[in-house]
Structure formats: structure tokens, C-alpha cells
Amino acid sequence: xxxxxxxxxxxxxxxxxxxxxxxxxxxxxxxxxxxxxxxxxxxxxxxxxxxxxxxxxxxxxxxxxxxxxxxxxxxxxxxxxxxxxxxxxxxxxxxxxxxxxxxxxxxxxxxxxxxxxxxxxxxxxxxxxxxxxxxxxxxxxxxxxxxxxxxxxxxxxxxxxxxxxxxxxxxxxxxxxxxxxxxxxxxxxxxxxxxxxxxxxxxxxxxxxxxxxxxxxxxxxxxxxxxxxxxxxxxxxxxxxxxxxxxxxxxxxxxxxxxxxxxxxxxxxxxxxxxxxxxxxxxxxxxxxxxxxxxxxxxxxxxxxxxxxxxxxxxxxxxxxxxxxxxxxxxxxxxxxxxxxxxxxxxxxxxxxxxxxxxxxxxxxxxxx
Numbered sequence: 001x002x003x004x005x006x007x008x009x010x011x012x013x014x015x016x017x018x019x020x021x022x023x024x025x026x027x028x029x030x031x032x033x034x035x036x037x038x039x040x041x042x043x044x045x046x047x048x049x050x051x052x053x054x055x056x057x058x059x060x061x062x063x064x065x066x067x068x069x070x071x072x073x074x075x076x077x078x079x080x081x082x083x084x085x086x087x088x089x090x091x092x093x094x095x096x097x098x099x100x101x102x103x104x105x106x107x108x109x110x111x112x113x114x115x116x117x118x119x120x121x122x123x124x125x126x127x128x129x130x131x132x133x134x135x136x137x138x139x140x141x142x143x144x145x146x147x148x149x150x151x152x153x154x155x156x157x158x159x160x161x162x163x164x165x166x167x168x169x170x171x172x173x174x175x176x177x178x179x180x181x182x183x184x185x186x187x188x189x190x191x192x193x194x195x196x197x198x199x200x201x202x203x204x205x206x207x208x209x210x211x212x213x214x215x216x217x218x219x220x221x222x223x224x225x226x227x228x229x230x231x232x233x234x235x236x237x238x239x240x241x242x243x244x245x246x247x248x249x250x251x252x253x254x255x256x257x258x259x260x261x262x263x264x265x266x267x268x269x270x271x272x273x274x275x276x277x278x279x280x281x282x283x284x285x286x287x288x289x290x291x292x293x294x295x296x297x298x299x300x301x302x303x304x305x306x307x308x309x310x311x312x313x314x315x316x317x318x319x320x321x322x323x324x325x326x327x328x329x330x331x332x333x334x335x336x337x338x339x340x341x342x343x344x345x346x347x348x349x350x351x352x353x354x355x356x357x358x359x360x361x362x363x364x365x366x367x368x369x
Contacts, residue, residue, distance in 0.1 A: 010196075010241045014130040022112035026213050029077035033084045037360035044353040045361070047309065051349075052365035054270050054307045055090050063269035063306075064262045067091045068280035069355070071099035074215065075114060078356040079104070081363055083218045090366050093262035094151070094219050095255075097279040098230030098248075101154055101216060102237065106132060108158050108214040109206070126236070133240025135206055138163055140251045141193055141244075144186035149255035150228035150248070155220030158208045167201040168194055189247050197242055225262060227255035229283045256287065263287045263303065264295075271308045273341060275355035281340030288344055306346035310337060311358045321350045 040048065055065050067085070069078075074096075085091045106113035109131065120126035127133075136154060142163040143153020157163055171191040175184055193199060211217045219226035230252055232238070232245050263284070273280040292302040317332020325342050326332040333339060342348045351358060 009239075009243070012128060012239060012241050014128045014133065014240055015125060017106070017110060017129045017131045020115055020125075020129055022106075022110075022114060023116065024075060024112065024114040026077075026107040026111045026113075026210055029075070030080055030213060031077045031356055031360060033081045033360065033363055037364050038354075038357045040353055040357060040361055044351055044358065047349060047351040047353070048358060048361045048365055051270065051272070051307075051309050052362055052369060055362075055366060056369045058269045059090060059092075061268050062265075063267060064092050064265035065090060065270045065272075066093045066095065066262050066266070067272045067274065068095040068276050068284065069100060069274045070097060070276040070279065071103055072275045073355050073359075074100055074103040074107070076354075076356045078359055079107075079213050079215050079218075081356065081359045082215050084363050085359070085366070086218060086222045086224050088363075088366060092224065092265075093259070094215065094224060094226040095259055095280070095283065096151075096215075096226075096228060097276065098228065098235035098237070101150070101228050101230075102132060102136070102235060104214050104216050105136060105154065105158065108208040108211045108217060109135070111210045111213075127239035129236070130240070133237045134242055136237050137193070137240070137242045137244065137247065138199075138204065138206075140247050141186075141190045144247065144250055145183060145190065147183065147254070148251075149258055150230065150251035151216060151226035151255055152220060153251060154228070155214075155216035155226055157206070158211050158214050158217040159220045161207050161211075162203065162205040164203045165190070165194065165199060165201050185246070186250065189244055189250075193242065193244065225258055227259045227262075228252065229255065229259070229279050256283070259283065260287045260290055263291045266303050266306045268305045269307075271306065271341075272311065273308070273337065274311045274358060275313075277312065277337040281337050285340050285344060302345070304345060308341050308344060308346055308348045309351060310341050310348065311351045311353055311355055312337060313352065313354060315352055316350045321348060 058065050103113045139154045139157035168191055171187045174187050237243055316338055317335050319326045319332035321342055338350055
């Protein structure tokens with residue numbers, strides 16, 4: 001029996017982003033960090049105050065403060081609040097998933113984002129938007145030649161309003177001269193993309209009139225490491241003829257290693273997982289294991305004395321996570337975003353709170369410290 005033939009996604013029909021009925025406009029949702037934050041209940045307010053104290057202590061000892069977030073932080077207008085946390089020097093590393101970058105890029109490019117999944121899947125148009133898939137792929141292809149990961153490559157692309165591509169002749173020459181070079185696969189991927197999709201050498205300008213609202217661009221501007229941890233098939237950029245899983249995988253692998261550097265600086269530091277039920281706990285647990293593995297080989301102690309603040313709208317399974325892990329008979333046991341972090345050493349604190357409200361209140365607490 002012959003194996004099944006994969007779909008030929010190079011035949012996908014894509015459409016101009018301007019034709020999409022976008023549901024969210026950045027200036028309708030963007031939260032002004034200088035306004036009074038919304039009130040929280042007593043438990044959330046106490047958690048914010050505790051987190052602010054721990055961040056202040058962490059920064060005094062030059063320990064990492066990592067903010068891991070899901071796409072809803074961007075979709076709910078939290079970008080300006082995050083930028084203030086960067087400006088204040090309170091956050092030393094940012095991490096998000098693929099969707100977090102897609103909404104970020106679309107807002108920076110056209111000020112609109114978000115589509116109806118229900119309506120557009122039925123018409124075969126969900127995710128098939130030319131500029132989104134094309135430009136994110138362009139950013140990653142070009143960034144790979146500099147050894148950049150997903151976050152730095154796309155942040156640079158937004159901040160610099162485009163990218164410059166080398167000639168196909170120079171790429172061919174590099175492959176012939178040193179085929180085993182660590183960047184040879186990146187050269188080959190770009191060469192194939194330029195030929196298959198008619199990409200010209202030289203400057204490709206892509207204006208981002210709303211780049212000031214972009215977490216990616218602001219992280220790049222501030223020199224703050226920003227890592228992206230996508231999944232193959234998770235994100236709408238998969239629905240584009242230019243999509244290349246090897247390019248995305250290479251960028252994500254670079255970012256995973258960069259994320260590990262932040263985790264290695266976490267002794268006495270702080271991790272905030274804000275609205276990320278899957279990416280944050282899954283990536284953090286693997287990275288922490290890698291760091292501890294390398295530390296133990298070098299005769300160093302494992303990461304310790306860190307605090308983890310997990311923020312979500314769910315009730316945490318109605319479980320008091322300060323008591324430790326619930327039994328398997330409890331529904332709370334199956335909440336990955338709580339259970340995984342509770343296993344990561346240090347102290348895990350679960351906060352039931354709106355993600356933007358938590359960071360908005362945190363910013364005001366830190367500003368008063």
C-alpha cells in the first residue's frame with residue numbers, strides 16, 4: 001500500500017489583508033498605562049503587591065524577570081503596559097507563542113487584527129491572508145542569516161520597516177564555498193524562497209505605521225530579549241504558500257536556547273505566566289530541565305529561590321495551590337498551566353485575574369516602589 005500523499009499547500013489561494021473583515025482595532029483596545037488600573041478583588045490585589053515586591057528584589061540582585069504571555073494579552077490591548085515594564089527595567093525577558101506575534105504584527109501593519117474563525121474556516125479563508133504569512137516568513141528568512149531567532153527577526157522587521165535580501169548569486173556562492181557552514185541551511189531556504197516566490201534582492205520596504213503599539217518592535221528597540229515559541233500547524237501563517245516549517249523551526253529553536261539563558265539567571269528571580277495555558281508551562285519545564293542538566297554537569301546547584309506567578313481568568317480548579325499538587329481525582333490536577341508550574345521548584349502563586357488588569361496594576365505598584 002502506498003503512503004498517503006500530503007496536501008500541496010503551495011496551491012493555496014491567499015487574499016489581501018485589506019479584504020478581511022477584521023474584528024479588532026488597536027486604538028479601540030489599547031490600554032493607557034497612565035490611567036488608573038481597574039480594581040481587583042482582595043486576593044488579586046495582594047498577589048499584585050507581592051509580585052511587585054519580588055520583582056523589585058529580583059532586579060536589585062540582577063536576577064531574571066521573565067514575562068511569558070499568550071495572544072490575548074495583545075488582543076486585549078496590553079501592549080503599552082508591557083512597553084512601560086520594559087522602559088522601567090522591570091522585565092528582562094519576554095516570551096510568547098506564534099499567535100501573540102501574528103496579532104502584534106497585524107496591529108503594527110494595519111491597526112486591525114482578529115477574524116471570525118467560524119465564518120472563515122467554512123469559506124476556506126481562515127488564515128489565508130497574503131501579507132501576514134508573507135511578511136512574517138520574510139522576516140524569519142532574513143533573520144536566520146544573522147543567526148536571529150523568531151522574536152528578534154520579526155521585531156527588527158517591524159522596527160526597521162522591512163528587510164534587505166542578498167542576491168541569489170551570493171547565496172549560491174556561500175553554499176558552494178562552505179556547504180557545512182552552520183548557516184548553510186538558512187541560505188538554502190532563502191534561495192529557494194526567492195526563486196519560488198519571485199523575491200527580488202535588495203531592500204523590501206514594509207511600512208508599519210503603528211509600530212509603537214508592537215511589543216516585538218519595542219523589545220527590539222529596548223534591546224530586551226524576546227523569544228517566540230510557536231507550534232507547527234498552530235498558527236495562521238501555516239495557511240500560506242510561502243510557509244516553511246524548517247524556517248519557523250530554526251527560528252524557534254534559536255529562541256528556545258535564548259530563553260534558557262534567561263532561565264539560567266532565575267535564581268531569586270520571577271516568572272510571570274500571563275494568560276498562557278499551554279506554551280508557557282510546556283516551554284518553561286523543558287528549559288528549566290536543560291538549565292539544571294548543564295548546571296549539574298558544571299558542579300553548580302540547580303535553579304532555586306524563584307517565584308512563579310500564574311495569571312488566568314479560570315478559577316484554578318477551585319484548588320488552593322499553596323497546598324501543593326492536587327490528587328489525580330481532582331479536576332484541578334488536569335490544569336496544565338497550574339500543575340506544571342507547581343512542579344518547577346521555587347514558589348508558585350496562582351492568581352485568578354484578567355491578564356491586562358494584572359499587569360496594569362503591577363505597573364502602578366512598581367512605579368510607586
